[in-house]
Amino acid sequence: MKKYTEIKDISNLSEMIKEAILLKMQPLEFSELGKHKTLVMLFFNSSLRTRLSTEKAARNLGMHVSILNVNDAWNIEFEDGSIMNAGSSEHIKEAAQVISQYADIIAVRAFPSLTDKEKDASEFILNSFIKYATVPIVNMESATAHPLQALADAITITELSETRKPKVVLSWAPHPKPLPQAVANSFVEMMQNMEVDLTITHPEGYELDANITKNTPIHHNQEDALKDADFVYVKNWSNYKAYGQILNEDPNWMMTQEKLGKAKFMHCLPVRRNVVVEDAVLDSGQSVVINQANNRTFAAQVVLKNILENL
Numbered sequence: 001m002k003k004y005t006e007i008k009d010i011s012n013l014s015e016m017i018k019e020a021i022l023l024k025m026q027p028l029e030f031s032e033l034g035k036h037k038t039l040v041m042l043f044f045n046s047s048l049r050t051r052l053s054t055e056k057a058a059r060n061l062g063m064h065v066s067i068l069n070v071n072d073a074w075n076i077e078f079e080d081g082s083i084m085n086a087g088s089s090e091h092i093k094e095a096a097q098v099i100s101q102y103a104d105i106i107a108v109r110a111f112p113s114l115t116d117k118e119k120d121a122s123e124f125i126l127n128s129f130i131k132y133a134t135v136p137i138v139n140m141e142s143a144t145a146h147p148l149q150a151l152a153d154a155i156t157i158t159e160l161s162e163t164r165k166p167k168v169v170l171s172w173a174p175h176p177k178p179l180p181q182a183v184a185n186s187f188v189e190m191m192q193n194m195e196v197d198l199t200i201t202h203p204e205g206y207e208l209d210a211n212i213t214k215n216t217p218i219h220h221n222q223e224d225a226l227k228d229a230d231f232v233y234v235k236n237w238s239n240y241k242a243y244g245q246i247l248n249e250d251p252n253w254m255m256t257q258e259k260l261g262k263a264k265f266m267h268c269l270p271v272r273r274n275v276v277v278e279d280a281v282l283d284s285g286q287s288v289v290i291n292q293a294n295n296r297t298f299a300a301q302v303v304l305k306n307i308l309e310n311l
């Protein structure tokens with residue numbers, strides 16, 4: 001593996017999941033692999049799980065870890081040819097090359113603006129690091145994708161599935177703030193690469209990018225979609241057509257114990273209780289959100305291991 005910025009960077013998903021599960025059993029087996037190597041993690045946005053699990057994964061492999069909250073550093077300019085006489089002090093061309101001198105792998109978290117659809121779709125922050133850094137890049141959630149989360153989710157479903165081809169439902173939920181489409185996008189892409197029966201349910205008008213959903217069935221009736229589900233992944237995303245807007249806050253889309261039936265409940269976290277999902281679900285044995293969060297470590301570890309082996 002040369003980088004992990006999108007799910008397409010995984011050449012053999014089932015092997016990668018197996019390897020992650022083995023790492024989970026023996027997390028320190030490769031603790032010499034990353035010796036004298038450094039992971040630099042750059043955060044343009046907040047994080048709890050990604051930050052701590054990726055750091056833990058790197059340390060399990062013997063790596064040094066440096067973390068920079070980018071807002072504490074010089075303001076970075078991303079436009080090519082810009083006259084930098086305003087707020088930005090440093091261009092990505094220098095910043096990425098300089099950071100590459102301190103890092104063997106750079107991991108980046110950079111959310112979308114949710115105001116400029118075209119610019120967000122261009123993934124200008126992530127792609128600038130890919131372009132100007134001289135070391136491999138890992139995506140810790142970008143404008144349109146969260147592939148580390150999706151790999152953790154794939155590991156979780158593989159571990160917990162009781163049938164050969166589980167029915168997996170991605171269900172939209174209400175949220176008071178506009179959220180990115182990244183988690184939903186990557187979850188859909190990941191499930192399309194797995195032996196699962198995937199269905200998406202959301203209110204009319206909340207369609208994700210058709211280039212991502214492809215032929216995946218989409219229902220606007222949540223109850224119909226949830227029938228016989230084995231796993232229900234609940235996630236809010238803001239409107240994609242009326243880009244970044246909240247056009248629906250219907251509380252009837254909140255996940256409840258009654259709607260969940262016998263399915264396992266999944267969410268990437270953080271989650272707003274009694275807005276996205278009711279307490280009874282999160283507090284029940286059907287919730288696997290803590291398993292998902294635990295698997296973030298082994299998703300990151302298997303990715304870092306595969307990159308380290310190719311340095």
Ligand code: CP
Binds near residue numbers: 046051149268
């Ligand atoms: N799920 C996830 O990426 O969590 P954080 O935003 O806390 O990293």
